[in-house]
Amino acid sequence: MARSLMVVGTSSSVGKSLLVAGLCRVLSRRGIRVAPFKAQNMSNNAAVCDDGGEIGRAQELQARAAGIRPTVAMNPVLLKPQADAxxxxxxxxxxxxxxxxxxxxxxxxxxWSIVIESLESLQAAYDLILIEGAGSPVELNLKSSDIVNMAVAKHLGCSVLLVGDIDRGGIFAQLLGTLSLLEEDERRLVRGLIVNRFRGDPRLFDDGVQILRERGECPVVGVVPFVPDLRLPEEDAVAIEHRAPRGTATIRIVVIRLPRISNFDDFDSLERCDDVAVTYATRPEELRDADAVILPGTKSTADDLRWLRERELDLAILDHARRGGAVVGICGGYQMLGTAIHDPARVESSAKTIRGLGLLPVETTFRPEKATANVRAAVVGNQWPGWLAAGFEELDAYEIHAGETSSSQPWLRIDRGSERETILDGCVGPDGRVWGCYLHGLFQNAGFCEAWLRSLAPSWQGENLGATDAIDESLDRLADVLLATFDWELLDDLIKGSQRA
Incomplete structure (x- = not known):
């Protein structure tokens, strides 16, 4: 059975996911067969495993850092927020x-039994399991039903690293306060503290390390510097709010910031392109001067379409299209671009039918069944206007959707694998400026991405840094930082001393 090491945080968004990803990359470089695990995650940014199952985006990234294929055992419980809490x-x-x-x-x-079964299946296949907690382990009102934090650590008897975010301020209250609220048997499992996102010379925090060591009666594993410009996918939409818009650029793309936006990492590839500015909008005036407007995926198409109309963003999108601007719909956004959305089984809404924006001649019907798959796709036919006329082969993408959309002019052929069917998908307007489909990840295909951008601005001379290159470069850079800042003698002792069952 594999050894195990757990990383918990003083709160959400202190950097647990990235630290686990960085540790996976470091340890896999050393030839250790390492796998990530998070019992329960909450995110609308999901990834699709080879068997079609969904897991949180963070665990997919961690698996990639470890050089292995993601499986549903790495995240057995995933919550995808919808409407009305x-x-x-x-x-x-x-x-x-x-x-x-x-x-x-x-x-x-x-x-709980599913969590343990999933964990044991990983233990049987790997040398080391790196476990990520969720939120804080000392949410006292929630501890009785804990299946993701110290309950997992106690079940395994594994060493725990506690992470605090110094960039937020109050690092001593974060770390020492959390330690003081743990039960005694939980406290004994915490074998190291991590101070994350330190800006400036870490030697200035030497006194702080000493204070934490003495008052926490626990060694400090490392003071990790703030690492800028990591081009890694986010799983929490809060990250969008902190993204600073790029200044002047030849191409300006506006993504509608839907309340229940999902899989917005679709657009990370666009942000990596030279001379392209990507912003997220919630008000009609933010669409002014946009070259393209994108309606992204959503966990609740019906509710977000109502929100769109309440804010009069629907009128702004229609006006943008009338003036010749490009409009793209991905997944739920594609459904919104059609003429109608039907929900006879009340999968998403209490309304039987909802009127769409009418920019594409398609209708969607929601079904209780969900389509999830990693796919290969190609543009079919040669009748398409503008930038699609050349056609594209071998597009890598994935599907996660509950609706079926009828289209009289599909432009994509989707191959769901040798044991699954080949289907047609998508719709495109008469001039190629308005289009939509169900496929996530299209813009990660560099040729497709660059062709679409040149259709927006023929003078654009930039290029798309491939998603694989950007992510792996960032993971390697993060791993190098952890190698330079962690006490690896201590970490190795904790790993070697962890129980095997």
Whole structure:
């Protein structure tokens, strides 16, 4: 059975996910067969495994850092927030049920056996499991139903690293306060502290390290510097709010910041392109002077379409299209671009039919079943206007959607694998400026991405840095930082001394 090491945080967004990814890359370089694990995650940025199951984007990134294929065992419980304080609960990669928050907390312990079975399947296949906690391990009102933090550590008897974010301020309160609220048997498992996102000369914090060591009665594993410009996918939409828009650029792309936006890492590739500015908008005036408007994926198409109309963003999008601007819809955004959305089984909405924006001649019908798959795709036919006329072969992408959309002019052929069907998808307007489809990840295909950008501005001379190159370069850079800042003698001792079962 594999050894294990756990990383928990003083709160959400202190950098646990990236630290685990960096550790996976360091240890895999050393020839250790390492796998990530997070019992329960919450994110609408999901990834699709080879078997079609969904997991959180962070665990997919961590698996990539470890040089292995992601599996549903790495994230057996995934919550995907929807409307009205409810979430779709994904268990072992497949929809289990939809619950309100208070009902989920009552039923969490039902999932404990699945968490343990998933963890044990990884232990049987790898040398080391790097486990990520969620939020804080000392949310006292939630501890009785814990299946993701110290309950996992106690089950394994593994060493725990506690991470605090000094960039937020209050690092002593974060770390020492968390230690003081842990139960004694939990406290004994915390074998190291990590101070994350330090700006400036870390020697200025030498006194702080001493204070933490003495008052926390626990060694400090490392003071990790703030690492700028990591081109890694985010799983929390809060990250969008902190992105500074790029200054002047030849091409300006506006993504509508839907309340339940999902898989917005679709557009990371556009942000990596030279001379392209990508911004996220919630007001009509933010669409002015845009070259293209993108309606992204959403976990609740019906509710977000209503939100769009309440803010009069629908009128701004229609005006943009009338003036010859490009409009793109991906997944839920594609559904919005059609003439109607039907929901006879009330999968998403209490309304039987919702009027779409009418920019594409398609209609969508929601079904309880969900399509999830990694796919290869190609542009079919040669009748398409403008930039699509040349056609594109071998596009890598993935599907996650609950609706079926009828189109009289599909432009994509999707191959779901040798044991699955080949289907047609998407719709394109008469001049090629308005188009949509269900496929996520299209812009990660450099040739496709660059051709579309040149259709927006023929004078554009930039290039797209491939998603694979950018992500792997960032993971290597993060790993180098951890190699230089962590006490690896201590870490190796913790790993070697961890229990095997």
């Amino acid at each position: 409810t979430s779709q609960v994904i268990v072992r990669g497949r929809p289990w049920t939809t619950l309100r928050a208070r009902d989920f907390y009552r039923r969490k312990r039902e999932l």
